[in-house]
Amino acid sequence: MERRTIGSAALAVGAVGLGCMPMSWAYSTSQQRGDRSLRTVHAALDAGVQLLDTADMYGPFTNELLVGRAVKGRRSEAFLSTKCGLLVGDQHIVANGRPGYVRRACDASLRRLQTDVIDLYQLHRADPEVPVEETWGAMADLVTAGKVRALGLSAVGARAGRRPGARMHDGTIRQLERVQQVFPVSAVQAELSVWSPEALEDLLPWCAARGVGILAAMPLGNGYLTGTLKPGQGFEPDDPRARHPRFTAEMMAANQPVVAGLRRIAEQHGATPAQVALAWVLRQGRHVVPVPGTKREQWAVENAGAAAVALTDGDLAEIDGLPRARGSWY
Numbered sequence: 192m193e194r195r196t197i198g199s200a201a202l203a204v205g206a207v208g209l210g211c212m213p214m215s216w217a218y219s220t221s222q223q224r225g226d227r228s229l230r231t232v233h234a235a236l237d238a239g240v241q242l243l244d245t246a247d248m249y250g251p252f253t254n255e256l257l258v259g260r261a262v263k264g265r266r267s268e269a270f271l272s273t274k275c276g277l278l279v280g281d282q283h284i285v286a287n288g289r290p291g292y293v294r295r296a297c298d299a300s301l302r303r304l305q306t307d308v309i310d311l312y313q314l315h316r317a318d319p320e321v322p323v324e325e326t327w328g329a330m331a332d333l334v335t336a337g338k339v340r341a342l343g344l345s346a347v348g349a350r351a352g353r354r355p356g357a358r359m360h361d362g363t364i365r366q367l368e369r370v371q372q373v374f375p376v377s378a379v380q381a382e383l384s385v386w387s388p389e390a391l392e393d394l395l396p397w398c399a400a401r402g403v404g405i406l407a408a409m410p411l412g413n414g415y416l417t418g419t420l421k422p423g424q425g426f427e428p429d430d431p432r433a434r435h436p437r438f439t440a441e442m443m444a445a446n447q448p449v450v451a452g453l454r455r456i457a458e459q460h461g462a463t464p465a466q467v468a469l470a471w472v473l474r475q476g477r478h479v480v481p482v483p484g485t486k487r488e489q490w491a492v493e494n495a496g497a498a499a500v501a502l503t504d505g506d507l508a509e510i511d512g513l514p515r516a517r518g519s520w521y
């Protein structure tokens with residue numbers, strides 16, 4: 192698989208990563224099985240995937256434990272990308288960016304991942320109660336201590352709470368400029384997909400100009416862009432898509448032209464719509480690494496295969512010309 196470099200720390204990884212979140216968090220819990228997930232991670236590594244994205248809050252904690260088991264004996268083949276800064280409570284998820292907490296969280300992640308170094312340590316969300324420079328300073332100390340190789344910022348929730356008229360990532364970019372004064376940012380994790388392309392406007396150019404990598408989260412539109420979900424099929428009650436405005440029967444039907452467009456191009460390449468959706472993300476810049484999430488071996492291998500799908504400029508223009516997705520996202 193083609194390799195890409197993440198940020199100033201010059202860390203090289205396979206161009207397609209693996210999002211491990213669906214193995215133990217979000218989506219329906221009835222489908223989450225550890226044995227199958229271990230096989231999925233191994234199949235992804237066999238297919239040339241290196242970057243495994245997890246977080247201490249997924250589970251909570253069980254996703255890191257699973258990834259730790261999966262890479263035992265194969266640590267040198269994997270690039271471990273995890274996150275701190277969000278705590279799962281009984282009712283709410285709360286941010287904690289206090290330096291002491293960050294230090295404890297890192298040690299706990301190292302134990303769960305069964306490793307002595309985390310390749311990319313990301314701040315999941317900034318804590319509004321703590322200046323982000325303080326949190327970032329504590330994370331930088333972890334690099335100095337050799338516990339972490341590089342730092343990243345997660346900006347997936349940037350859409351929430353945005354001021355009217357502001358661009359999607361204005362707040363993220365302000366945050367990035369602040370933390371860059373303390374220690375270099377190697378990567379930003381942000382949503383990027385055919386039906387959520389907003390990061391192209393501001394965040395991608397900002398990162399490209401500064402040698403900062405992008406981990407493209409939700410590159411398959413939570414599964415919709417793969418064409419395997421049918422309008423009105425319904426979701427299990429603990430799957431957040433059951434309450435998601437873009438996953439109502441009406442919106443899933445309204446957005447079918449997007450899937451039809453991906454399918455048309457996929458047929459020309461002997462590929463699948465999922466692979467075309469990922470190949471589109473890969474074409475947005477050599478600093479971009481998509482992290483498609485799956486718990487299934489077959490889909491992990493299929494997604495890794497997207498690195499070999501060479502979209503033409505005509506394909507890109509066709510995808511960019513597809514109707515804008517309908518239905519609000521958050």
Ligand SMILES: NC(=O)c1ccc[n+]([C@@H]2O[C@H](COP(=O)([O-])OP(=O)(O)OC[C@H]3O[C@@H](n4cnc5c(N)ncnc54)[C@H](OP(=O)(O)O)[C@@H]3O)[C@@H](O)[C@H]2O)c1
Nearest residue numbers: 210212213347408409410411412413414417483484485486
């Ligand atoms: N930083 C953040 O705040 C944040 C937020 C969201 C996500 N993320 C990261 O981004 C990763 C990806 O996001 P995501 O998992 O929510 O969304 P996604 O990658 O857009 O889509 C995942 C969904 O697509 C399905 N799928 C995957 N490959 C498929 C294929 N080839 N054919 C058909 N269906 C396929 C999966 O099904 P199965 O699960 O049944 O396999 C899952 O339901 C996460 O794992 C996580 O690492 C980060």
